[in-house]
Amino acid sequence: MSEIVDPDNKLISAAQNGDSQALEILLKNHYEKIWGICKRLMINDQDALDATQESLIAIATRINKFERRSKFSTWLYRVTTNICFDELRKKSRIPIPDSESGQLEISIDPSFENQIDDKLLINEVLNLLPNEFKTVLVLRDLCDLNYDEISEILNIPIGTVRSRISRGRSAISNYLTNGNQPDSSERQKGNYERF
Amino acid sequence: MKDSNFSIPENISNLEELAISIVDGEVPLPEEPSQLLLDHIKKFELIKKTLGDVDLPSSAMSDTQIQIAVSAATDEVIVPLKRNRFFASKTTGAIAASIALLLLISGALMTTRNSSKTDTEHLASITTDSSTVSSESSEKVIPLQSSMDEIIGESAESLSEPTESGDDAQATGGAIPESEIDSPDQQNLDLSAYETQAIELISEVLIPESSTYSTTIESLPCPSELIQSILNEPIIHSLWVSQDSAIESQVIAIFGNENLLLLDSTNCENTLLIEGIMP
Numbered sequence: 205m206s207e208i209v210d211p212d213n214k215l216i217s218a219a220q221n222g223d224s225q226a227l228e229i230l231l232k233n234h235y236e237k238i239w240g241i242c243k244r245l246m247i248n249d250q251d252a253l254d255a256t257q258e259s260l261i262a263i264a265t266r267i268n269k270f271e272r273r274s275k276f277s278t279w280l281y282r283v284t285t286n287i288c289f290d291e292l293r294k295k296s297r298i299p300i301p302d303s304e305s306g307q308l309e310i311s312i313d314p315s316f317e318n319q320i321d322d323k324l325l326i327n328e329v330l331n332l333l334p335n336e337f338k339t340v341l342v343l344r345d346l347c348d349l350n351y352d353e354i355s356e357i358l359n360i361p362i363g364t365v366r367s368r369i370s371r372g373r374s375a376i377s378n379y380l381t382n383g384n385q386p387d388s389s390e391r392q393k394g395n396y397e398r399f
Numbered sequence: 400m401k402d403s404n405f406s407i408p409e410n411i412s413n414l415e416e417l418a419i420s421i422v423d424g425e426v427p428l429p430e431e432p433s434q435l436l437l438d439h440i441k442k443f444e445l446i447k448k449t450l451g452d453v454d455l456p457s458s459a460m461s462d463t464q465i466q467i468a469v470s471a472a473t474d475e476v477i478v479p480l481k482r483n484r485f486f487a488s489k490t491t492g493a494i495a496a497s498i499a500l501l502l503l504i505s506g507a508l509m510t511t512r513n514s515s516k517t518d519t520e521h522l523a524s525i526t527t528d529s530s531t532v533s534s535e536s537s538e539k540v541i542p543l544q545s546s547m548d549e550i551i552g553e554s555a556e557s558l559s560e561p562t563e564s565g566d567d568a569q570a571t572g573g574a575i576p577e578s579e580i581d582s583p584d585q586q587n588l589d590l591s592a593y594e595t596q597a598i599e600l601i602s603e604v605l606i607p608e609s610s611t612y613s614t615t616i617e618s619l620p621c622p623s624e625l626i627q628s629i630l631n632e633p634i635i636h637s638l639w640v641s642q643d644s645a646i647e648s649q650v651i652a653i654f655g656n657e658n659l660l661l662l663d664s665t666n667c668e669n670t671l672l673i674e675g676i677m678p
Binding site: 227231235240253256257263264341345378379 | 405406407408409410411415416419423439442443446447448450451453454455456460461464465466467468469471472473
């Protein structure tokens with residue numbers, strides 16, 4: 205497999221040769237995305253910080269194993285998502301809502317925009333999604349990865365990526381607009397799987 | 400988190416599918432889009448924007464995390480702190496370990512300060528005896544007898560002379576005059592005031608060849624058995640805590656393999672045990 209032309213190539217080479225400054229710049233350049241993935245996948249900020257730290261350390265200590273078969277960012281996102289998954293598995297944690305009732309307190313506002321502007325609400329709704337849906341959305345909307353890259357990172361078919369993104373977005377959208385009651389006029393194939 | 404009102408649709412409508420493709424830039428917007436399509440596009444754009452917008456931690460936090468990762472790759476030394484935190488480098492780790500040690504000692508002192516009197520009351524009944532301690536000494540050994548003379552006068556007569564060479568010296572702790580132990584008027588020296596100095600002496604014990612102090616007092620003013628009982632282990636080293644003034648030479652730091660005992664040489668009942676401080 206040929207080497208991928210990567211904007212980070214020079215920094216990667218330097219970092220692989222032990223240049224700690226280059227490594228630092230690389231990590232700084234990608235910190236925002238690493239943090240974003242961890243923040244979105246790990247439910248709470250403390251766990252997100254822990255996962256971010258582990259990801260950074262893993263990337264820094266394993267950079268010599270990066271063989272340029274993919275973009276550096278792809279490799280880096282794969283490492284990060286795997287660490288998040290590992291952490292979630294270790295914790296066997298089911299997302300816990302902030303509200304005491306265990307139910308999201310989402311008011312059904314006629315103005316969708318008013319609701320979706322509330323970042324906290326979006327975070328909570330995102331946490332309702334199973335990890336496989338949440339991850340593809342985070343990689344797509346946060347990391348701006350295309351379907352091919354997401355497919356490569358998660359090792360799933362592109363069709364699955366596409367399907368999960370569409371269904372995940374649709375679920376969020378429907379939940380926020382009408383409490384996820386299916387719109388029968390539109391949803392001709394409207395089979396719903398509850399979880 | 401479960402919400403009975405939340406579910407994943409198994410399929411989505413063609414209109415939603417089209418809207419998502421447009422939002423992702425895969426399909427251009429039709430020339431005459433329906434209002435319904437535009438509404439869907441607007442919704443998905445907002446979701447996409449919101450999902451992609453994450454508040455960053457403080458720059459100090461991100462810088463620290465990056466430094467830790469870089470150090471982990473270069474130093475190959477990682478000192479776990481709490482949860483999954485790591486120290487950035489050997490130096491940071493060493494500093495943190497020192498701080499942790501000091502905190503541990505402080506905690507131990509708070510505990511032992513309250514219990515030392517009870518311990519010594521119990522141990523006072525132990526038969527006084529002498530024992531052997533190995534020793535190394537240097538030129539700067541405090542002349543035990545002279546210092547004790549200044550402090551307790553005649554009681555110093557019971558102490559043996561310090562040796563200059565000190566190699567394999569056998570030091571015998573003299574019996575403690577009753578006046579030292581039983582004097583009802585005697586006020587206990589506050590040994591906690593010597594904590595810091597004693598702690599600093601640990602390095603003298605660990606690296607005796609670089610020491611400016613003697614690493615063993617030839618003749619301890621209190622029975623070795625009593626001291627060992629309080630120390631909970633054999634005596635390895637003993638040092639005067641300070642040689643700056645006569646009064647401060649009352650205090651002896653006695654090191655075991657793990658514990659440190661501060662001892663008022665004029666009152667064998669006045670001790671302060673600091674456990675688990677020796678690396």
